[in-house]
Amino acid sequence: MSQKIGILTSGGDSPGLNAAIRGVGKSARGAYGMEVIGFRDGFRGLVEDRTVTLGGGALSGILTLGGTILGTSRDKPHKMPVGGEVRDMTDAIVETYRRHQLDALVCLGGGGTQKNALQLHQKGLRVLTLPKTIDNDVAMTDTTFGFDTALGIATDAIDRLHSTAHSHHRIIVVEVMGHRAGWLTLGAGIAGGADVILIPEIPYSVQTVADAIQERVRSGKPFSIVAVAEGAVTRDEHTAMAAALQRRETASSKEERKKAKAWIQRLEEESTDHTLRLAHQLESLTDLEARVTILGHLQRGGTPSAADRLLSTRLGTACADLIEQGVGGVMVAARGEGVEAVPLEEVAGQKKLVPADHPWIDSARRVGTSFGD
Template sequence: MKKSIGVLTSGGDCPGLNAAIRAIGKAGRNRANIIGFLDGFRGLMQDRTMRLDDASLSNILTLGGTILGTSRDKPHRMPIGGEVRDMTDAMVEVYNHHHLDALICLGGGGTQKNALRLKEKGLNIITLPKTIDNDVGLTDVTFGFDTALEIATDAIDRLHSTATSHSRNIVVEIMGHKAGWLALGAGVAGGADIILIPEIPYDIQQVAAAINRRQRDGKRFSIIAVAEGATPIAPPEEEKPVKKKKKSRAVEIAPSAHVGHTLELTNQLEHLTGLESRLTILGHLQRGGSPSAADRLLATRLGAACMDLIEDGVFGVMVAARGETYAAVPLEEVAGVRKNVPLDHDWIKAARKVGTCLGDAPME
């Protein structure tokens, strides 16, 4: 008798989700009836489904986003009718209504925690690690990261020409609230002169000094790759400057919290270096478009492996990438664990050796 398997995608969208859905569906088509729940955990709670058959899986390998839709709703904190409620029991009911043998949840760090909550309710859960931030713990890499890295690198490549033509500082804001993998990788690959990431609080004076050294060496511009979560070293309380309101020249949008910080950095650099400075925010461009070959391969490998684990009766795990194979990591070990860039990582070492300023020391 065929098994019944549910699939959902949760959290932010990213390239490779459809490749993973396709792999699950195609690897399991002779072993299971597979249904997809629409719009993440909210669709599971509302029992909104679509059948993942050959017709629905056709021609989705190259598509960005997710055919199932996604949301950031949490099972235990679901907005319902103007209030926030715990809807995990409702999700358990839907799971049992469909007589599911397993539920596969594709998502990032938040999804791993939410999946663990359902596992603790007695459901057979398996997860796959996706996020462009590459910050899910205990996996070598997440699908979505490679595509976003290519997009951010290409953006830095393109900004070089306008930066040098106008003798400008160009600040490029790259996604990454808590982890700097994307900004670091794109900054190194794109030849950014300065890279600022959350793991290394920066000294604005060191950043300005690096730009001024480049000017003295005859360089007409500087590219500064900044993770949206990068923060300055906090000055002592008695030295904190009084902020003055002034109109920004860098962008003409109403800044959100993190954009406001990056905008302030841009204006500070213009003041400290005397060079016209402009801010470019890549934003959701980094999540869109067709997945790279590497992400298609990774998502397909992990999706197919997921069905093998279900066949073997292995549940309560995340299917982690381990070199060219995979490992089943217990959700208890993954949930709440963020993979930050180690300060001794080879990417950081390489950046320093080629003279990139990371905001904490002058370039050699």
């Protein structure tokens, strides 16, 4: 008998999601005669049993579209707002899965999706995931779809800011997305020729950044581009957060853990405007005007790049092959020009950060880029 599979997209939208849906759906239907349905708005669609048939018409013409035709949400199966309260809706998801007599569920998403998928796998569902995020921080895969497109957008933005910085002899501070991983800022900073790159993995000193900018002024370059990750932190902030996390881990009572959690939350809230604060500090230390550009969700939208379309299609078709082979409980990871089925237990809860000895960092330093350390 032909198999029946469900597909959903979860977490933030990302270029390449529709290409991946198309890759899974067309391959599953065309090569193996499977029936394919989509669940709307992530795991909430599973809970509420909101489906759409992914036939040939629905899968046609979506390769180049940004966003996701299925819609998405950040709802978690075990912690979902329902009727004014937060409830564990895992059992409802299991019921929907069985009601539709699914043979497999394909979840397209980032780090949070991997954890949610593992929970469903542990409940007895056959689940496979594809790694999606512009942050490129999903563990155990060479890259994630969405990253290449966002990298190109951020690089183009830095390219365009060079002319303004040069014309007005200014410091341009451009904030790039990426949460707690610096891949996007690092890549765009190098490709766009940023003079300073600040990433979460390398805590920085504002004075060191100012010194690097002033050295450029002394060498006849009265402007600078500073690419800063949204999760970048100063040395002092890094030390304070490490102490707060240690305090939480060693707390001997519920009250102490509560205080440590509140401390961590306060530190995170204080860091939300760090890019604007950095710009003001650099103005004061260098006597140069500083302007801030926050790229924000601009980096997540639009048409996926050719590289992301290729990656999404390659992972999607490989996913259909694995379903036909009876495989489940895995993430379909990019490995070189091929793929690898990685157990969800090895992916969930892990994060791929930029190593201190990564070749990109070495190359950036060798061309004179400052990391503020």
